[in-house]
Amino acid sequence: MSNFKELTKGLIKENPTLVGLLGMCPTLAITTTAINGIGMGLATTFVLVCSNIAISLLKNVIPKSVKLPCYIVIIAGFVTFIEMIMKGYLPELYSSLGTFLSLITVNCIILGRAEMFACKNKLIPSVLDGLGMGLGFTLSLTLMASIREIIGGGTWFGIKIPYVQSMTLFILPAGGFFVLGCIIALVNKLADKKPPEKIGCSACANASACQNKGGCDK
Amino acid sequence: MNKLIISSSPHQHSDISTSKIMLTVIISLIPAVAASGTFFGVRAIVLIAVCCASCVLFEYLSRKVMNRPQTIGDLSAALTGILLALNLPVTLPFWMAITGSFIAIVIVKQLFGGLGQNFANPAIVARIVLMLSFTGPMTTWAIPKYWASSAFSETSVIVNSNTVFTGATPLVSGAASLNDLFIGNTGGCLGETSALALLIGGLILIFTRVISPSTPVAYIGTFALLTWISGGDVPYQILSGGLFLGAFFMATDYVTTPINVKGKIIFGIGCGVTTFIIRNYANYPEGVSFSILLMNILTPYIDMITRTKPLGTRKKSKEVKTDVQ
Numbered sequence: 092m093s094n095f096k097e098l099t100k101g102l103i104k105e106n107p108t109l110v111g112l113l114g115m116c117p118t119l120a121i122t123t124t125a126i127n128g129i130g131m132g133l134a135t136t137f138v139l140v141c142s143n144i145a146i147s148l149l150k151n152v153i154p155k156s157v158k159l160p161c162y163i164v165i166i167a168g169f170v171t172f173i174e175m176i177m178k179g180y181l182p183e184l185y186s187s188l189g190t191f192l193s194l195i196t197v198n199c200i201i202l203g204r205a206e207m208f209a210c211k212n213k214l215i216p217s218v219l220d221g222l223g224m225g226l227g228f229t230l231s232l233t234l235m236a237s238i239r240e241i242i243g244g245g246t247w248f249g250i251k252i253p254y255v256q257s258m259t260l261f262i263l264p265a266g267g268f269f270v271l272g273c274i275i276a277l278v279n280k281l282a283d284k285k286p287p288e289k290i291g292c293s294a295c296a297n298a299s300a301c302q303n304k305g306g307c308d309k
Numbered sequence: 310m311n312k313l314i315i316s317s318s319p320h321q322h323s324d325i326s327t328s329k330i331m332l333t334v335i336i337s338l339i340p341a342v343a344a345s346g347t348f349f350g351v352r353a354i355v356l357i358a359v360c361c362a363s364c365v366l367f368e369y370l371s372r373k374v375m376n377r378p379q380t381i382g383d384l385s386a387a388l389t390g391i392l393l394a395l396n397l398p399v400t401l402p403f404w405m406a407i408t409g410s411f412i413a414i415v416i417v418k419q420l421f422g423g424l425g426q427n428f429a430n431p432a433i434v435a436r437i438v439l440m441l442s443f444t445g446p447m448t449t450w451a452i453p454k455y456w457a458s459s460a461f462s463e464t465s466v467i468v469n470s471n472t473v474f475t476g477a478t479p480l481v482s483g484a485a486s487l488n489d490l491f492i493g494n495t496g497g498c499l500g501e502t503s504a505l506a507l508l509i510g511g512l513i514l515i516f517t518r519v520i521s522p523s524t525p526v527a528y529i530g531t532f533a534l535l536t537w538i539s540g541g542d543v544p545y546q547i548l549s550g551g552l553f554l555g556a557f558f559m560a561t562d563y564v565t566t567p568i569n570v571k572g573k574i575i576f577g578i579g580c581g582v583t584t585f586i587i588r589n590y591a592n593y594p595e596g597v598s599f600s601i602l603l604m605n606i607l608t609p610y611i612d613m614i615t616r617t618k619p620l621g622t623r624k625k626s627k628e629v630k631t632d633v634q
Contacts, residue, residue, distance in 0.1 A: 258408075258442040265441075 097216045101223030108231040109278045113199040117191050118232060119267045125248045128236025129229060130184045134173050134192065136225025139201050141169045143221035146209040153210075162205045163196065170196045200228060231274070238270050327424070330563075331384035333519045337510035338391055338558065344493045344503035348453040349399040353499050357394040359403050363410040364390030371419040385424045389413050392432035392558060395500025396551070396598070397439070399451045405443055409435040429605040430565050433598050440598070450496030490548040501551040511557030520561040523570050527577025528556040528584075535585040552584065555597035565605040572608075572615040579604045 107113045117135070121127045145165045146153075153161045174192050177185045185192065195201070204224055209217040241247050243261030260266045345353040368386035372379050380386075393409055413431035421427045440447045489495050493503025500507070514520045529547060536546045547553075560566060560580055567576050580600045587596025604611075 256443070259444065260438055260442040263441060 094216060094219055097219040098223040101220070101225070101227035102230065103227070103278070104282065105224075106227040106231055106278065107200040107203070107224050108228055109275050110282070111200075111203070112275075113203055114228060116194065117198065118235065119264065119271065121188055121191050122232055122236035122239055122267060122270075123262050124187075124240045124244070124246075125233060125236045126184065127187055128232040128234075130177075130181070131188060131191065132225070132229025132232040134177065134188075135195055135198060135200065135228055136222065137173055138166060138169045138195055139204060139225040139228075140218060140221040142166045142201055142205060143209040143217040144214065145169075146205045147212060147214050147217035150210045158210070159202075162202060166201050166205070167196045200224060235267075235270055235274060238274075239266060242266075327383045327385065330519055331388050333517055334514065334558070335384065335388055335391060337513040337517075337519075338388075338395070338500075340506035340509045341395060341500045341503060341554070342391065344506035345395065345399075345499040348493055348502060349451060349499060350454075353399050356397065356399065356401065356403070356406060356499065357391055360394035360397075360406050360410055361387050361390035363407045364393070364414050367411055367414040368419070371415050372423075375419065377423070380423060383424065386414055389418070389431045392500075393435050395554060396432060396436040396498050398447060398449055398498055400449050401439075401443075401446050405439060405446060409439045412438050425564055427564055428608075429602055430559055430562050433559055433602050433605070436598050437602060452496060453494050453502070487544055487548065490545065495549070497549075498551060498554075501554045504548045504553050507553040507557055511553070514557065514561070520557070521570065521573060523573040524560050524566065524577040524580075525556040527574045528560055528580045529553075531578045531581025532585055535581065539585075539589065541589075546588070550588070550595050551597040555580070555584075555601055559598075559601050560604070565608060567608055567611045567615060569615055569617055572611045575611050575615065576604050576608065579607065 101107065103110075105111065108115075108118050114135075117131050121131050142162070142165050146162060149161075149165075170193060173195075174185075177188075177192065204221060208220045212220070237247060239261045241252060241255065242258050243263075243266060245252055245255040245257035258266075261270065342354070342357060345357070364386045365381050368381050369379065372381075390410060390413075393413055394406065397406060397409070413435035417429060417431040417434045418424065418427045490502075491504050493506060495502050511520075511525060515522050529552065532552065533543050533547055536543050556577075560577065567573050580597075583600030583603055584596045587593060587599055593599070
């Protein structure tokens, strides 16, 4: 039961992109076509599962003081592996993902799961955690890329959709931010999340320009 | 009973209200609307009506959905609709114009909290979104009085806008006489072609003290100066494109521009410089809407540095932090 929970928590409840707001760089950059979204998501899932396995097995071997470099080396190894495979078997996807494939190495989700989960848990939960988080990432990326591709390009997985006049803005970065904001709002609504009750000036970005300083502290 | 009401200042009130200001602006836009009807036919008027009606409808619906008091009576949505329509070419399909109204009212204005809370001018953002999304239809400029040279009647164009003869905007082609540019007998958006009509509207606004002349003067002045220095054709550059429409009606919006005169002048100069740079060195032929949007974003900071010092106060040597948390 608890293992099953590790798998499903990443899909909606602790979705790394839409709730954790991690891995924003690939989320915004490559979600212009649904193929890109699903390819990026699955590549990241692979790296996530493999690095979680390696790190949870090596958790007693890696010294605390150098754990970050060790994690990065492990992750980078798997990223290089998937990059070579993709270059060999899926050259089109490889070229359209471009540099963002290598940048999976520094994707916060992978390092985050290694630091938060894999280094503290046994093998099986770590695998399921990585798989769940990876699938959550894939789902949100595919959803976002589908919306952007359908509205912005008039196609879905490269198939032309009739009667859709493409609205180019959705392919541009501004459309990416807009779609992401809408999806996050929808997920918050579905998960019935409430805004924090107390909003202080200390965490506010506009505190220096605010006319109503301290007005938010009740 | 309570004949004597004691309240704190201000004691003197003027009868100016939001709806009165908006109505004045709408009245001052009548010459531009009339000019667009003269040069672009019945479809121009229909397009303006569609934008205006859809903006008011979206405002009504979004206030209703958000459970807030109705604000369609303050006429700001109607004004946004007219301004948006004046920023569109006459051949644009109606559903695209309605999409623009949705962006202007729901996304730019109501999602941020309604009139007074929006950080950018709704009509400008809607125009930019439409421009980036539907670049083709948004840059199809009809030849003025196209019905004279085409086989189709003026009214059949309302349904089928593809039949209109089109030409390049004078900003790109550079082939229009100054007289035509001033009167408005050129290709372009509905409201931007006739500098004369816009000038009349702008002067009405200035004389009724709805807008202060500082922003338009600073904007057009800076742009003219830079064009003159760089050796451009000053009158041609000023009269073509959307400079007059932007300077008089968009860059003077109360909500999204600085409050005091010093800030307004900085705002105008910033707009002028950005417009000049975009027109001469960037990919897009026209930079008025982008420059006003950029300066809209800077407005809070301009307000911050130009804040009026209350009489008799001294500058604090260092701000003391009181809100320890």
